[in-house]
Amino acid sequence: MKPLAILGGTFDPVHIGHLCVAWEAAELLDAEVRLMPARVPPHRTPPVASAEQRVALLRAALAGQDRLQLDLRELERDGPSYSVDTLEALRAEQGDRPLVLMMGADAFAGLPGWHRWQRLFELAHIGVFARPGFEAAWPADLEAAIAGRLADPVGDWRGRPAGAVLTLEVTPLEISATRVRRLLAAGRLPRYLLPEGVFGVPASLDVYRRAPG
Secondary structure (H helix, E strand, O other): OOOEEEEEEOOOOOOHHHHHHHHHHHHHHOOEEEEEEOOOOOOOOOOOOOHHHHHHHHHHHHOOOOOEEEOOOOOOOOOOOOHHHHHHHHHHHHOOOOEEEEEEHHHHHOHHHOOOHHHHHHHOEEEEEOOOOOOOOOOHHHHHHHOOOEEOOOOHHHHOOOOOEEEEOOOOOOOOHHHHHHHHHOOOOOOOOOOHHHHHOHHHHHHHHOOOO
16 A cells, blocks of 8 residues: 655645645655645644635646645644644544655754644654755754654655654755745736646635735
């Protein structure tokens, strides 16, 4: 059974940086990959676009391919979108199937600030991809937690449901949703920063043209 990898975030809006790392991780891990938009992100400001607008853009971005899927469970759940709650639900559904929670190195460095963060290693493998210009400096409690967990993405971690930390070598694209929002708010068209399909849903993009970046 292929591993199931998830990439969470606000996707406010989804851009080609999101899709590039998700696509390459699907190849690298030989995994099913789901993009999982958050309703209320615990570690950042609320999204500019509504859940419905963000989903419309994600559906348009993912059209025409079947490697990357969309999972809306965090939008359907009340309260903050804690990863530990999502992984507990997935573990109950998927049994012993390997799960991979993917995140950037900057988010991984802040993992000790997450809700019930040590439980994450019991529920899933953690896939970490580098962010451009980010130098990893793990806090002491994170260093202690990952000791002995580092594994090669092409290694034997697939034989276990959870517990490894995988370094994912993907193409780094220095694109941020904040920058995209600022361009849209300034009346500009970030044509090659967004997937082509999203331009077919202008009603969802218009929210960024009416808001500060």
